[in-house]
Amino acid sequence: MIAWITLTTADIEDYLVGAQVSALRTAALSPGQGDPVSEAIADISAEIRNYIRGCSSNVLSATAGTIPPELKRHAAALIIEAAQPRLKLRLSDDQKDAAENARRLLRDIAACKYPVASPTDPESQPADQGATVTPTISGRTKRYGRDSQDGI
Numbered sequence: 001m002i003a004w005i006t007l008t009t010a011d012i013e014d015y016l017v018g019a020q021v022s023a024l025r026t027a028a029l030s031p032g033q034g035d036p037v038s039e040a041i042a043d044i045s046a047e048i049r050n051y052i053r054g055c056s057s058n059v060l061s062a063t064a065g066t067i068p069p070e071l072k073r074h075a076a077a078l079i080i081e082a083a084q085p086r087l088k089l090r091l092s093d094d095q096k097d098a099a100e101n102a103r104r105l106l107r108d109i110a111a112c113k114y115p116v117a118s119p120t121d122p123e124s125q126p127a128d129q130g131a132t133v134t135p136t137i138s139g140r141t142k143r144y145g146r147d148s149q150d151g152i
Helices: 009-013 018-026 036-053 071-089 092-110
Strands: none
Touching: 009 018, 009 036, 009 071, 036 071, 071 092
């Protein structure tokens, strides 16, 4: 088990070049407008959690917005891609490849092909989740059978 992480703008800046970091901080925002990168972080984190939820053997952290730490760089690639149009930046070929690799990995996670770390604070599971229910078939009592049809 490992503590999942909540991404911040500072985490994303670790994956950007200088001009892109500057653009993050000075993007043309209207007065009172929220930080587009923070919004992208929240959206991508939620999307990653949905992919993780897609595999029934994965367990989510009870802390909303957190992701497994091994997915940090993949999340960063998707966040940069999501924020790019708003910030009017051109993605490098490496950044485009990183975003595509991240999407491929998320599909593998949802298909249970790539395990993720279990969180230290797992979501509570309903008591009946995972329980196998075997349907019972009740038959009717036969009124007619071989013995009762003898002589017809």
